[in-house]
Amino acid sequence: MTASKALMTASTNARRTALLVPCLLLAACTTTTEKQDGICTADPTITTDCNGTADGGAPQNLGLTGYSCTGTARPDQGAVYIEGVPQGIICANQIPPTDGGAPASPQNYCCTNATTPCAYDPVAACDPGTYAYQCLDINRPESYNPTIRCGQGVRATNYVDYCCSGTGLPAGCGEQDGLAGCVPGLVGWQCPITGTQHTLPKGQDLMSNKSRADQYYLLCSIPQVAPSGKVDTFCCYPPASVPPGGSCIEDVYVSNCNPLTQFGFACTGPETPEADYPPIVCPNPGTRGTSMEGYPATLYCCNFVNDSH
Amino acid sequence: MAGDPTNGCADLDAKYLPPEPTLPQTPTDPTCVLQATHQTTDSNWLPDETNLDTSAINMALGRCPVVKLVANGTNNAFVSGPISMAGVTLWIDAGVTLYASRDPNQYSNEPAGTPSDCGQPGVNDSAACKNFISVNGGASPAIVGDGIIDGQGGEPLIGHDYSWWQLSSALAMIDGSIGNPTLINLSSGVTGFLMYRITLHNSPKFHVKITSTPAGGVTAACTPGAGFIVWGVTILTPSRWLNSQGLLMSPHLSRNTDGIDPGETSFAACGVLAHNTISTGDDHIAIKGGHGVSNIYVAHNHFGTGHGMSIGSETYGGVNGLTVCDLTIDADSRPVGQGASPGDFNGIRVKSDSSRGGLVDNVVFRNVCMRDVNNAILISTAYNPLFSGTLIPNFKSLSFKDIHGVTCMAKQVGVVTLNGFSVLYPAGPITLDNVIVDNLGPLGVEAQFSSVVTGPGPVGFSGYIAGQDVTVTQLPVDNSVAPINCVFPTLPAPQPPAGWLR
Numbered sequence: 001m002t003a004s005k006a007l008m009t010a011s012t013n014a015r016r017t018a019l020l021v022p023c024l025l026l027a028a029c030t031t032t033t034e035k036q037d038g039i040c041t042a043d044p045t046i047t048t049d050c051n052g053t054a055d056g057g058a059p060q061n062l063g064l065t066g067y068s069c070t071g072t073a074r075p076d077q078g079a080v081y082i083e084g085v086p087q088g089i090i091c092a093n094q095i096p097p098t099d100g101g102a103p104a105s106p107q108n109y110c111c112t113n114a115t116t117p118c119a120y121d122p123v124a125a126c127d128p129g130t131y132a133y134q135c136l137d138i139n140r141p142e143s144y145n146p147t148i149r150c151g152q153g154v155r156a157t158n159y160v161d162y163c164c165s166g167t168g169l170p171a172g173c174g175e176q177d178g179l180a181g182c183v184p185g186l187v188g189w190q191c192p193i194t195g196t197q198h199t200l201p202k203g204q205d206l207m208s209n210k211s212r213a214d215q216y217y218l219l220c221s222i223p224q225v226a227p228s229g230k231v232d233t234f235c236c237y238p239p240a241s242v243p244p245g246g247s248c249i250e251d252v253y254v255s256n257c258n259p260l261t262q263f264g265f266a267c268t269g270p271e272t273p274e275a276d277y278p279p280i281v282c283p284n285p286g287t288r289g290t291s292m293e294g295y296p297a298t299l300y301c302c303n304f305v306n307d308s309h
Numbered sequence: 310m311a312g313d314p315t316n317g318c319a320d321l322d323a324k325y326l327p328p329e330p331t332l333p334q335t336p337t338d339p340t341c342v343l344q345a346t347h348q349t350t351d352s353n354w355l356p357d358e359t360n361l362d363t364s365a366i367n368m369a370l371g372r373c374p375v376v377k378l379v380a381n382g383t384n385n386a387f388v389s390g391p392i393s394m395a396g397v398t399l400w401i402d403a404g405v406t407l408y409a410s411r412d413p414n415q416y417s418n419e420p421a422g423t424p425s426d427c428g429q430p431g432v433n434d435s436a437a438c439k440n441f442i443s444v445n446g447g448a449s450p451a452i453v454g455d456g457i458i459d460g461q462g463g464e465p466l467i468g469h470d471y472s473w474w475q476l477s478s479a480l481a482m483i484d485g486s487i488g489n490p491t492l493i494n495l496s497s498g499v500t501g502f503l504m505y506r507i508t509l510h511n512s513p514k515f516h517v518k519i520t521s522t523p524a525g526g527v528t529a530a531c532t533p534g535a536g537f538i539v540w541g542v543t544i545l546t547p548s549r550w551l552n553s554q555g556l557l558m559s560p561h562l563s564r565n566t567d568g569i570d571p572g573e574t575s576f577a578a579c580g581v582l583a584h585n586t587i588s589t590g591d592d593h594i595a596i597k598g599g600h601g602v603s604n605i606y607v608a609h610n611h612f613g614t615g616h617g618m619s620i621g622s623e624t625y626g627g628v629n630g631l632t633v634c635d636l637t638i639d640a641d642s643r644p645v646g647q648g649a650s651p652g653d654f655n656g657i658r659v660k661s662d663s664s665r666g667g668l669v670d671n672v673v674f675r676n677v678c679m680r681d682v683n684n685a686i687l688i689s690t691a692y693n694p695l696f697s698g699t700l701i702p703n704f705k706s707l708s709f710k711d712i713h714g715v716t717c718m719a720k721q722v723g724v725v726t727l728n729g730f731s732v733l734y735p736a737g738p739i740t741l742d743n744v745i746v747d748n749l750g751p752l753g754v755e756a757q758f759s760s761v762v763t764g765p766g767p768v769g770f771s772g773y774i775a776g777q778d779v780t781v782t783q784l785p786v787d788n789s790v791a792p793i794n795c796v797f798p799t800l801p802a803p804q805p806p807a808g809w810l811r
Contacts, residue, residue: 061732135694139694149699153696162697204698278431
């Protein structure tokens with residue numbers, strides 16, 4: 001059975017066991033079978049639209065099939081891993097999420113006919129309105145499905161995780177050189193606030209003439225909310241990689257930290273942020289609390305100390 | 310091509326190769342001829358840095374059209390901090406070495422008295438340091454002569470026990486970019502740059518970044534070489550087996566030491582790179598299309614260790630019109646030491662990704678021999694697949710004719726990658742005519758989203774070219790065409806100390 005046939009009437013009870021491998025890599029994952037409602041059906045009209053051109057020109061053969069899905073069903077839920085290789089189709093949603101970020105239902109998708117080395121990942125943490133694929137090695141989802149857009153990849157051993165959308169990625173952040181309040185060594189950034197969620201700067205937000213190698217991963221201060229309530233400003237720097245086993249995660253929701261000048265961290269292990277993120281210095285012991293992902297953690301407010309001089 | 314001094318490039322040489330440059334006249338003004346003030350020897354190669362020559366050299370470059378550095382008795386060296394020149398010629402005489410100071414304070418980009426990131430470990434700031442030689446505008450600037458410019462990249466910095474290369478290597482794990490000095494950097498506004506016969510050793514980072522165009526501006530039919538000429542230049546990095554601390558030096562250690570990068574800083578056009586020898590720790594030559602590069606002829610060059618004859622990864626400004634002819638790339642030219650990785654031995658690469666891609670067109674590789682390289686031919690639109698963006702690589706006409714990859718006892722077989730980005734941005738036409746990679750099997754060939762034309766010369770791996778959205782057009786094969794005969798010249802290489810076996 002081909003992937004497209006198997007997905008023609010994609011089961012609402014997705015084969016969650018197939019996702020167990022990536023699932024185990026993520027602490028927040030559960031192996032509990034999640035009941036899904038809805039069904040996906042291939043739709044020739046959507047297929048025509050998927051392979052059409054934006055300017056109404058002659059249809060191209062992009063190798064896509066259109067689906068209409070109700071409820072929470074998706075055509076790409078049947079991904080499997082065979083000898084460690086993701087095998088799934090890649091689907092671009094055609095209807096933007098609601099203002100609150102919730103997925104539209106019913107939803108239309110443009111999906112690859114052929115299986116790809118990417119698997120839909122239902123448990124990855126993505127910005128509202130986006131969803132994740134895990135791909136093997138150098139394969140970006142856009143290469144297989146030209147109607148999708150994906151953000152910066154996050155490498156996980158041989159896989160790379162991407163957050164994607166068929167209706168455009170959420171508005172990104174912008175660098176603000178010379179932002180008042182950033183100590184030497186830190187660079188200012190401004191990001192939109194989505195609902196109540198803070199957006200953090202990513203390397204993909206850099207202009208093309210900026211070196212992604214320099215700072216494609218950024219560590220940012222507690223944000224300062226602009227009076228409008230619509231944007232945050234941050235002071236950020238590109239940290240060195242966290243040592244293996246490091247458990248401290250950047251957490252912009254830690255309370256009682258000073259915006260711009262202090263960095264929030266949530267540590268689930270015994271070490272402090274100073275060990276994971278030099279030159280971060282934490283003047284006070286941590287307090288017990290909950291991380292922004294919802295885990296018990298020790299929370300810290302820390303300072304960036306530019307001691308390289 | 311026995312008996313053919315052009316190695317099969319006669320037609321292209323006639324079209325693109327200018328006459329060999331010449332050295333200038335020795336300055337008649339004696340104050341423009343600087344006498345060496347330092348001495349180094351084969352056993353004592355770290356020059357004293359008590360009294361630098363920075364002021365003397367910069368002052369001379371500020372008022373003399375040609376400044377010649379010459380030996381003075383047993384004194385054979387100059388040591389300097391950052392040098393600035395515009396529209397003049399720096400001539401380093403045979404037997405003379407111009408050393409870049411190892412003092413990071415000399416390269417600080419901050420105002421005097423202000424702390425600097427230059428030379429500081431763990432600081433991911435690619436703009437932290439000044440360049441060693443900055444060519445700041447002006448017509449026909451030149452760096453010439455049979456002497457050496459040595460960046461001392463592997464030697465400990467003044468006041469520290471680590472080197473520029475160790476600073477850079479420390480950031481390798483996070484793909485970080487240290488702000489080490491570039492050995493020679495051209496800023497925009499330069500026209501008609503010439504580099505002739507000079508030898509470059511041990512740059513802390515990139516050796517030469519070229520931004521140079523014809524004096525009359527860039528035109529579609531420019532005179533070859535009117536933009537810039539790099540002729541008879543030798544780059545050998547590292548140049549020593551051990552540094553002064555006894556640490557083993559290797560190309561892998563000398564991270565980000567690209568040889569020559571046209572277009573890195575801004576536009577480069579109508580350039581010729583001929584008769585050069587390059588062995589280093591990163592790309593031998595990288596055509597950087599971040600701003601726009603056009604009409605470049607690369608001929609009669611010989612490469613040793615390094616990351617290849619490359620285009621990219623920045624291509625968003627476009628690369629149009631690159632012709633490479635008579636090139637050897639020999640990964641066996643010298644021992645490489647501990648820590649070498651497959652990337653240290655590459656052949657031909659056209660690389661970009663969706664964060665920095667653009668149009669690459671009218672590219673020709675002809676008469677290229679490679680020995681024991683990992684990537685014989687790499688066309689990749691996912692150079693760093695993590696980077697997102699809408700600058701999609703768009704690789705069009707890429708021609709490969711008379712290419713031969715050979716191996717030593719079949720121990721290292723190069724692979725061939727022919728990847729476009731997607732069905733909307735396929736690579737091609739990629740034409741392969743008499744392209745042979747010895748011992749290459751089906752697992753060594755990868756292709757997707759590409760249009761490939763093979764023939765009429767044999768293509769040894771044509772039967773293995775297949776993949777998603779790949780079309781292969783096979784022209785009738787002329788089996789009388791033989792693989793080109795590869796002769797690899799002996800290249801400059803550091804000599805091992807007594808007791809070491811090669």
